[in-house]
Amino acid sequence: MISNILGYTTKKGKGMLIVSIIFFTLKSLLNAAMTIVILNMIQNIVSREMNDLLKYWLLLIAIIILKGIFNTIADLAKHLSGFEIAAKIREKVVVRLKQFSLGFYNKERLGEISTIIHKDVDNIEMITAHMWSRMFSDIIVAFIIGGTLFSINWKMGLAMVSFIPLGILLLIFGIKSTTKVEKETQDDLAEMVSLFVEYTKGITLLKAFNKSETFENKLKSSTVKFGESSKKLSKSVAKYLGEYFVFLEISFAIMAIVGAIMVFYNQLTIPNYIIFIIFSKEFYNPFNNIESYWLNYIKVKDSYGRVMGVLNTPIIETTSNPVKISKLDIEFNNVDFSYEEDEFQMKDINLGIEEGSMVALVGPSGSGKTTITNLILRFYEPQRGTINIGGVDIKDIDYDDLLSNISIVMQNVVLFSDTIYDNIKVGNNTATKEEVIKAAKKAMIHDFIMSLPEGYDTKLGENGVGLSGGQKQRLSIARAFLKDSPIVILDEMTSNVDPINERKIQKAISKLAKNRTVIVVAHHLKSIKNADKIVVFEKGKIVEVGNHNDLLEKSGLYKELWDAQKNAHICHLSA
Ligand SMILES: Nc1ncnc2c1ncn2[C@@H]1O[C@H](COP(=O)(O)OP(=O)(O)OP(=O)(O)O)[C@@H](O)[C@H]1O
Ligand SMILES: [Mg+2]
Structure with missing residues (x-):
């Protein structure tokens, strides 16, 4: 899946992700370098050798400046990469949306699509660019530091990882066993939410029929049920995570004890012992974050699945050999x-x-x-x-x-929250201002537009709020005039328009009908x-x-x- 998601980004996006991983890694390695410099400084001070101190100070300042630069580059690259990924996926979805038959667009789907465009693409962007860059750099750093520690002393290295496999095994079992409880919690949540939605939608009716109390009891019990399953889920997650972290700590403790014994028997120097104690933290870092990596993976997998659901829905077949x-x-x-x-x-x-x-x-x-x-x-x-x-x-x-x-004047005229001018121009994007005005005149709507304080620049509310049904329809006829196509489909409005509007519409339509298939x-x-x-x-x-x-x-x-x-x-x- 990771490579699939990355397949959705441009070369630049992928490149940026790699750049951010590299610079986050360098920054973490500089952290380690800083610790080594400080350790050396302490050693100098303890042994009263002050000659090198200035050198270390300068080195510290250089490291701090470099860290700042690397962090900025990594952050910038991470944002650019995220932007590329999100933009590419949104672009694909939008292109696809145009290719679906209208049968695709039922109410649930419209809700789903807006969730996908908003939330799911954001999730994918957040997780792939922002979290994965850190995760991969943490893992690389753990490998480098782990490898170095092993090369310093392999026995200490073994002690450091001693209980990690057992911990991971427990974690896997824990995650598997909670899947069922998780599903239960999600179902209970979905039930509760749908009851709340039903309740708010029907509240007037429920009140009118004095039925709200029965419904409220239903709501209460669904809330309790969700609370119970959430508690059960939290308990089981807390249990396996607790056990896992104990095993990580045990590994650290064993390493500390083994190290102390080896120092005692002169098999390990004190500075190396200290290096193990300090740097093993960097090695444990990805293991400490393993649960959040997993949760992020699940989240991005769900979001990716929903995006794919849209991208894989069949589209209107296009012919490879179009006939003119x-x-x-x-x-x-x-x-x-x-x-x-x-x-x-x-x-x-x-x-x-x-x-x-x-x-x-x-x-x-x-x-x-x-x-x-x-x-x-x-x-x-x-x-x-x-x-x-x-x-x-x-x-x-x-x-x-x-x-x-084909030009269409639809029964339910769709208008965009834009100016009247741009709404007419939908009919033909390359039309000039004169052509737009000419079309509006033919559609018998020009005088009305001119009577508005801002004329053609008047902004319409969403779906033409502020215009009457007849005016909307005439605006739509103006679009058809502008498009000037040989076939015209006119779907008259069902609702009654006032006689003046109707006469104007009729006049406009008969003009539009001339020399066309209607x-x-x-x-x-x-x-x-x-x-x-x-x-x-x-x-x-x-x-x-x-x-x-x-x-x-x-x-x-x-x-x-x-x-x-x-x-x-x-x-x-x-x-
Ligand atoms: N998108 C749709 N999905 C499902 N059913 C639909 C859809 N559009 C229309 N229908 C149903 O198909 C039937 C025919 O609808 P249609 O819109 O063609 O009627 P109409 O003759 O244009 O009616 P009106 O005069 O009210 O505009 C109706 O029963 C309607 O409920
Ligand atoms: Mg109809």
Whole structure:
């Protein structure tokens, strides 16, 4: 996994990580050098040889300055490496997000993705760059110092490590045996959190129905349960860690005792004995931190797993031999489609939309009109059948090419928290200011924009807060004008807009429709009376096709909807 994560960074990132490890190692070795200098100074003072003292002082100052420099370089390199790793992973995730079909983006996934981008990438950055650089340098230092100590006296060396293997064995058993308790604690935590979320979401309802007490008792018992399992986990972790550290201390004690005996029998000099006592601490350092290394490993492994989960999710297939389209008529051939985990089903859809014509999709709410537009845009893939544009299966058209041929005015207009100007420019990034204004004029929104104190520079709140539904839709039409693509998909808003707004929208739409292939999802049938073809949907099926007059004659669902709207209009007028 370590090499996999590092595989996600650039050469520069890897290089920086190595630089930071090297300089942290050098800094730690300088610490050791400093101790040796001090020991020598003490020896000089004890033996009253003052001649070398100045030399040692100068050496000490040099070491301190070098340590400072090395530490700064290591810290800087560590940050740069972390930044490279995080940036590379985020970049990969973002590129991938664009390639998923919209079916990927359900609510849970959106939450998951934001956790991944925020927390998991941060974890990976923190642990790989910041912690691993120290961990690897600690391990290298332990090897160098351990090796040196062994070369000074191998018997003392053996005593120094005597009980470490047993300690590690205990640690491994301990970690394994707590896995079950850990899982229990995590489950209890998840249950408690979901109960809290449910409680806060439904608090008004619970209050209204006087049910909050029962729920509170449930919450209390889940809190107690989580508390119990946490205690159990802490106890078991404390036990194995305690045992492990005792074995490390025993190794140190044995080394101290063996050393004392060897000094007594003149097999070890006192200075070397002191060196063992002092420097064995550096050797034990990584062993003391082994638990935090392990915890970090688990944390980064989980985060890495979640990032990989996103990166390995299947994407919209792209064709390696894209076919260029020259004609723009759209054709559905025996298409079956259903959403993930949803009852709604479209079966055997056959539909032809001629180039340059205007086709209206009508039908009750939830009958599948927006779904048809989603399929043309490959936001979702049909389970059976094909959708062709100009005789070419849309799967064989380069996806960017497909999207560049289609403008969409969506039912739920998506606006960014940016200026009005930039929001219109989404339609065509290379457009000039004049072109943006021209598009806004055609979309009948220019006058409104100019009436705002900051005009085109007015900042919109998230999702266009501050604009009415009709204004949002006209802004979206301006985008379509700017994009100027030959196919236009218009998904009218379901909610009622005021008559003035509606008239403006209608005017803008009829201008936009000129000389283009237009698919319009209409709720107000009056607006599509003149469409070349009206397709009536009901529960995912096409039930009627024809022009306005044909359909009225048929006395089917269209006539029913028409009459209902006419009556509603009359009622509305007479009210
Ligand atoms: N992303 C989705 N995931 C799951 N089910 C969906 C999704 N989008 C729509 N549906 C379901 O598919 C059915 C058809 O939806 P669709 O949006 O095509 O209806 P519509 O005809 O556009 O309705 P409206 O007139 O209300 O806009 C509905 O039952 C809806 O609940
Ligand atoms: Mg819809």
